[in-house]
Amino acid sequence: MASTAGTTDAGMWANRWARLVSRKRVANIVTIVALLIGAAFVLLPLFWIVDTAFKPVGDAFVIPPKFIYTPTLGNFNSLLGGQYNQYIDDMGHSAIIMGISVAFALLLGVPAGYGLARSRFRGSGAITGWLIVAYIVPALVYIVPLYAIYTRLDISGTYLSMILYYETFEMPFVVFMMRSYFSDVPRELEDAARVDGCSRWQAFRKVMLPLVIPGLSTVTILACILSWGEFFGALIFTGSSTITAPVAIEQYIGLDSSNWSDLAAAALLLVVPVLVLAGFVQRGYMRTFKSASTG
Amino acid sequence: MAGQTDIQAVGGARAFRLPLPAPAGPASAPSTWARLRKWADKRFYTLVTIPALVVITAIVAVPLLIGVYLSFTNYTPVLPSFAWAGLVNYDNILDNSQIHVAINNTVIYAGAGIVIQLILGLGVALLLARPIRRMAIFRVIYMLPLMVPGVAGAVTWSVLFSTGSGWVNYFFSLVGLHQPNWTGDPRTAMPTILIASAWTGIPIVSIITLAGLLSLPKDPVEAAMIDGASSPRILWHVTLPGLRPVLAFAAIFQLVNLFREFALFQIVTGGGPGFATTVLNYYVYQTTFVFGELGLGAALAVVLVVLMAIPLVVIYKLSGIGHRNG
Numbered sequence: 001m002a003s004t005a006g007t008t009d010a011g012m013w014a015n016r017w018a019r020l021v022s023r024k025r026v027a028n029i030v031t032i033v034a035l036l037i038g039a040a041f042v043l044l045p046l047f048w049i050v051d052t053a054f055k056p057v058g059d060a061f062v063i064p065p066k067f068i069y070t071p072t073l074g075n076f077n078s079l080l081g082g083q084y085n086q087y088i089d090d091m092g093h094s095a096i097i098m099g100i101s102v103a104f105a106l107l108l109g110v111p112a113g114y115g116l117a118r119s120r121f122r123g124s125g126a127i128t129g130w131l132i133v134a135y136i137v138p139a140l141v142y143i144v145p146l147y148a149i150y151t152r153l154d155i156s157g158t159y160l161s162m163i164l165y166y167e168t169f170e171m172p173f174v175v176f177m178m179r180s181y182f183s184d185v186p187r188e189l190e191d192a193a194r195v196d197g198c199s200r201w202q203a204f205r206k207v208m209l210p211l212v213i214p215g216l217s218t219v220t221i222l223a224c225i226l227s228w229g230e231f232f233g234a235l236i237f238t239g240s241s242t243i244t245a246p247v248a249i250e251q252y253i254g255l256d257s258s259n260w261s262d263l264a265a266a267a268l269l270l271v272v273p274v275l276v277l278a279g280f281v282q283r284g285y286m287r288t289f290k291s292a293s294t295g
Numbered sequence: 296m297a298g299q300t301d302i303q304a305v306g307g308a309r310a311f312r313l314p315l316p317a318p319a320g321p322a323s324a325p326s327t328w329a330r331l332r333k334w335a336d337k338r339f340y341t342l343v344t345i346p347a348l349v350v351i352t353a354i355v356a357v358p359l360l361i362g363v364y365l366s367f368t369n370y371t372p373v374l375p376s377f378a379w380a381g382l383v384n385y386d387n388i389l390d391n392s393q394i395h396v397a398i399n400n401t402v403i404y405a406g407a408g409i410v411i412q413l414i415l416g417l418g419v420a421l422l423l424a425r426p427i428r429r430m431a432i433f434r435v436i437y438m439l440p441l442m443v444p445g446v447a448g449a450v451t452w453s454v455l456f457s458t459g460s461g462w463v464n465y466f467f468s469l470v471g472l473h474q475p476n477w478t479g480d481p482r483t484a485m486p487t488i489l490i491a492s493a494w495t496g497i498p499i500v501s502i503i504t505l506a507g508l509l510s511l512p513k514d515p516v517e518a519a520m521i522d523g524a525s526s527p528r529i530l531w532h533v534t535l536p537g538l539r540p541v542l543a544f545a546a547i548f549q550l551v552n553l554f555r556e557f558a559l560f561q562i563v564t565g566g567g568p569g570f571a572t573t574v575l576n577y578y579v580y581q582t583t584f585v586f587g588e589l590g591l592g593a594a595l596a597v598v599l600v601v602l603m604a605i606p607l608v609v610i611y612k613l614s615g616i617g618h619r620n621g
Contacts, residue, residue: 045494049447049451142362144583144592144596145365201335271444275442
């Protein structure tokens with residue numbers, strides 16, 4: 001009968017339609033649209049940097065923005081060969097400070113993280129708490145006295161003063177993170193090494209250290225990222241021979257509001273190394289927060 | 296991994312502890328050397344912790360105490376001598392109306408900032424946690440602002456919000472909205488800062504929350520679904536309570552970041568127009584390093600710590616993070 005056929009037909013279509021617009025599907029589409037909008041916000045500044053860095057100088061200020069142009073390396077040439085050629089040196093200062101300060105933070109921080117992970121001595125909990133406080137207190141609170149001390153000792157503006165300041169955040173970070181990575185390694189492995197005749201130092205160096213290499217590399221990269229991007233303390237403590245790249249951007253490149261092309265090129269040179277490094281440590285970020293949130 | 300299994304297998308036999316390897320020290324004083332090594336081995340965990348602690352104490356704790364001391368003096372770096380000033384600096388803080396404005400701005404900025412970033416960050420995390428194909432791409436994108444050096448972000452937002460050729464106003468003109476003078480108008484200056492701050496803040500909160508969401512046990516949610524609870528009810532009654540410690544941690548972590556933010560104020564608004572975006576952190580910077588009043592700056596830094604400790608302690612107590620690990 002026609003009417004029955006009609007209802008089954010309608011039923012079939014309704015069924016298909018229901019499947020098409022099933023709640024899960026709608027929810028997924030809404031999710032993706034919302035995430036795309038958010039992603040546009042997140043990517044906007046990065047897009048501006050890349051776009052303007054490779055855009056001909058003349059187009060940098062054009063409104064509406066021109067997105068079709070022949071990409072050029074001219075901005076990098078003018079940045080590194082022109083009035084801001086000091087920038088490449090300043091990136092070098094950043095790299096030197098980063099290398100030495102991170103190496104020093106690892107040298108002392110990794111064993112300390114291990115010690116805190118394994119120690120049963122009284123006050124190790126208090127020490128961890130103190131590390132967290134050292135990390136939370138705004139840099140300003142010890143920058144003011146550090147500045148006074150540095151002027152007294154006449155070392156402000158030197159690499160030494162910069163590196164010492166960088167340790168105020170790098171070393172607690174390394175200790176805290178490594179404590180968490182070492183805690184994940186079962187104690188039995190060390191006990192076994194000790195049974196085999198290793199001293200505690202040998203157990204640390206030959207058994208524990210190789211096991212935490214992945215965590216150690218993550219911590220190293222994260223500490224490098226922290227160091228590379230540091231701005232506040234660097235602004236206060238740099239002398240003319242130790243200006244870091246972030247300070248350079250703020251002090252002379254960013255000041256010239258008529259030159260966005262050089263600014264974008266400089267910003268890109270600052271961001272790219274970090275993004276390259278960060279590619280290796282996406283999980284590291286999750287880990288940072290996880291280990292911090294579980295104390 | 297065969298080696299590891301071997302070691303683990305032996306691990307059970309703790310009773311059969313072999314003697315330490317023979318000391319390699321000079322033969323003339325073997326017993327002293329051996330005793331020293333034995334002592335060092337016994338105290339190993341303490342000994343490896345000490346160097347880092349000494350350095351951190353020297354560069355953080357000692358300056359902190361000196362800072363508290365300086366806050367009671369009239370120290371300025373240009374003069375060779377300085378004197379005890381008692382509570383003069385703190386008195387000045389109580390009397391100085393600029394400082395009151397700065398404290399007021401700090402409360403508005405940190406309060407609005409943390410609320411916006413927690414709510415939107417939680418929202419983004421809930422979306423990122425959904426099992427959709429290729430979600431990893433979004434997770435990477437949302438992590439990008441965490442990695443970008445603060446200065447690069449700040450200069451870029453400053454350019455994007457500029458009046459002449461800024462893209463934000465261009466987008467506003469496309470949809471026919473009024474184009475404000477973002478950083479030049481006292482009414483829009485703080486919102487400008489809050490938007491630029493949300494660019495890193497929302498991703499930070501969402502990454503923290505996502506890590507928490509993914510490690511939540513699945514059983515309670517499944518049980519609630521079998522009982523026929525709707526998704527909003529599951530979210531409200533099962534997921535959010537489970538996330539409470541993680542959200543509290545995110546709130547604390549991000550409040551700290553908000554309080555210590557400097558690059559945005561220095562680069563985007565310079566604390567202006569007038570005092571519209573001068574927060575305490577930035578005001579201390581100016582007092583100390585632009586006007587050279589270190590004593591007053593140190594006193595303000597103490598006030599800043601107290602001010603930021605209040606919400607942190609409240610959140611910490613309310614969340615019960617401290618009790619979680621026993």
